Amino acid sequence: MLDDFVIRAVLAGLMVAVVAGPLGAFVVWRRMAYFGDTVSHSALLGVALGFLLGLNLNLLVTVVCVLVAVLLVFLQRRQELASDTLLGILAHSALSLGMVTVAFVEGLRVDLMAYLFGDILAVTRGDLAAIAVGGLFALVLLMILWRPLLAITVHEEIARVEGVPVLPVRLGLMLLIALVIASAMQVVGVLLITALMIIPAATARRFARTPEEMGLLAAGFGVLAVLLGIWGSFSHDTPTGPSIVVAAMLVFVVLQFVPFSRSHHPQVPPPE
Amino acid sequence: MSEAKRKRIQGGGTLDPVLIEARGLGLIRNGRTILDDVSLSIRRGQVVVVIGPNGAGKTSLLRVLLGLWEPSRGQLNRGLHMRVGYMPQRIQVDPILPLSVRRFLTLRHRAPLPRLREGLRQVGVPRLLEAPIQTLSGGEMQRVLLARALLGEPDLLVLDEPAQGVDVTGQGEVFNLIDRLRRDTGCGVLMVSHELHLVMAAADVVVCINQHVCCTGRPEEVSRHPEYQRLFPDAGVHGIGIYTHHHNHVHDLTGEVKPVGGTAENKDDAR
Numbered sequence: 001m002l003d004d005f006v007i008r009a010v011l012a013g014l015m016v017a018v019v020a021g022p023l024g025a026f027v028v029w030r031r032m033a034y035f036g037d038t039v040s041h042s043a044l045l046g047v048a049l050g051f052l053l054g055l056n057l058n059l060l061v062t063v064v065c066v067l068v069a070v071l072l073v074f075l076q077r078r079q080e081l082a083s084d085t086l087l088g089i090l091a092h093s094a095l096s097l098g099m100v101t102v103a104f105v106e107g108l109r110v111d112l113m114a115y116l117f118g119d120i121l122a123v124t125r126g127d128l129a130a131i132a133v134g135g136l137f138a139l140v141l142l143m144i145l146w147r148p149l150l151a152i153t154v155h156e157e158i159a160r161v162e163g164v165p166v167l168p169v170r171l172g173l174m175l176l177i178a179l180v181i182a183s184a185m186q187v188v189g190v191l192l193i194t195a196l197m198i199i200p201a202a203t204a205r206r207f208a209r210t211p212e213e214m215g216l217l218a219a220g221f222g223v224l225a226v227l228l229g230i231w232g233s234f235s236h237d238t239p240t241g242p243s244i245v246v247a248a249m250l251v252f253v254v255l256q257f258v259p260f261s262r263s264h265h266p267q268v269p270p271p272e
Numbered sequence: 273m274s275e276a277k278r279k280r281i282q283g284g285g286t287l288d289p290v291l292i293e294a295r296g297l298g299l300i301r302n303g304r305t306i307l308d309d310v311s312l313s314i315r316r317g318q319v320v321v322v323i324g325p326n327g328a329g330k331t332s333l334l335r336v337l338l339g340l341w342e343p344s345r346g347q348l349n350r351g352l353h354m355r356v357g358y359m360p361q362r363i364q365v366d367p368i369l370p371l372s373v374r375r376f377l378t379l380r381h382r383a384p385l386p387r388l389r390e391g392l393r394q395v396g397v398p399r400l401l402e403a404p405i406q407t408l409s410g411g412e413m414q415r416v417l418l419a420r421a422l423l424g425e426p427d428l429l430v431l432d433e434p435a436q437g438v439d440v441t442g443q444g445e446v447f448n449l450i451d452r453l454r455r456d457t458g459c460g461v462l463m464v465s466h467e468l469h470l471v472m473a474a475a476d477v478v479v480c481i482n483q484h485v486c487c488t489g490r491p492e493e494v495s496r497h498p499e500y501q502r503l504f505p506d507a508g509v510h511g512i513g514i515y516t517h518h519h520n521h522v523h524d525l526t527g528e529v530k531p532v533g534g535t536a537e538n539k540d541d542a543r
Contacts, residue, residue, distance in 0.1 A: 028368055154369070157358070158420070162381070163380070205368055
């Protein structure tokens with residue numbers, strides 16, 4: 001069954017969507033959309049270094065993304081430059097640095113388009129295994145970190161006073177984002193990874209009453225976008241990565257018009 | 273370590289009678305001196321109030337005492353395994369995050385539903401349990417923050433401007449509640465405020481700061497101190513309006529008038 005490249009593509013997309021959705025909820029809650037962009041743009045540098053050193057690409061992409069994420073957090077603390085300026089500098093420098101490095105590696109002929117916009121139809125069995133391992137690890141880590149992450153997202157200082165180990169939790173979040181970027185790179189490409197995280201999460205907001213509902217719904221909408229995108233890409237012969245993002249956008253837009261209301265005060269006053 | 277102490281620690285919390293002991297604290301941030309040579313201590317069952325004009329470093333002092341910021345100088349001893357309940361000045365939760373008051377209360381400490389209900393009733397907002405946190409008014413948010421701080425059964429309760437956004441009757445209720453908790457649980461209370469008269473009435477010790485400690489002592493001593501009168505010229509000698517005005521009725525949450533003592537939760541208003 002895994003011999004069929006379409007099946008492999010669908011499986012890879014689904015695995016990525018299931019992790020990217022709930023993690024995307026945190027990206028949205030913590031206003032990290034541009035942060036995610038910056039880190040994912042640095043993934044190409046990981047690819048280049050992987051080729052240069054002859055090491056596993058997924059591993060190097062993860063390592064480079066974690067390093068860039070930590071560097072960002074450190075630089076943002078110094079507050080000499082506004083956060084968006086800093087992110088803008090790093091995002092584009094990292095992307096350009098990656099492309100320049102790729103050009104420097106002698107004898108390397110990389111299909112840049114595949115890394116920038118994804119090449120889900122070229123997913124091999126080995127890629128699939130790597131995505132599965134990384135995705136599963138990320139999912140477990142996210143489940144462990146869910147409550148403390150939520151606590152520091154709502155109010156970091158109360159959480160710290162109440163004993164949440166803030167620094168390890170934040171580093172865990174960086175690792176999670178890096179893992180998702182490494183596995184999503186083949187699906188939608190470094191330029192579009194953030195879309196796969198934030199569009200499903202934003203779609204889920206209207207229908208969720210709890211953070212957990214929003215995370216689960218985001219996973220669901222991500223899955224829907226992947227299925228629709230791959231189908232659309234096949235039937236209309238369009239590039240798959242961008243098609244998935246377009247599908248996610250369409251789901252978001254269409255659902256904005258679905259009338260939906262859930263009472264926010266379903267509670268009967270407690271007996272006094 | 274004694275058996276009792278070990279037991280207490282296993283269940284969390286500290287046994288130390290002195291919760292916080294600070295000596296000669298200094299804080300310099302971005303080259304600016306925020307705090308200089310501040311010393312104070314908080315014991316169990318004690319209400320310590322820090323007052324001072326705007327920019328005196330009150331909130332900074334709280335942050336240092338809470339362990340959120342490292343002091344640049346001085347010594348800070350905090351009770352071993354001390355549990356702290358912290359109520360910050362104000363918090364805002366982004367509307368993109370769906371969060372009910374119930375989830376907010378249990379972000380750190382899981383608690384059974386009856387305890388959550390009881391906690392909210394105690395602070396006078398029993399009906400907010402399932403309300404989205406973003407729909408709360410300023411005063412309601414303050415009360416919910418207080419409820420969350422209390423759910424952790426703190427040894428030390430730290431309140432930054434607890435009366436902000438709460439109406440005058442509500443302020444009385446909040447201070448009465450804090451006073452009752454201090455007596456019932458023996459926790460220490462550290463408060464920062466500029467609501468001089470209300471807060472000073474509730475205090476055992478008042479620490480008046482303006483980067484350094486200007487004066488410290490019992491409320492009536494501080495209010496007569498020349499440094500205090502220089503910092504708060506309007507407060508004068510009679511600046512302490514002790515919160516003693518008696519109600520012959522209270523309003524329940526729907527605004528309905530109830531006689532004092534009519535319900536168990538309102539008894540304290542008649543003090």
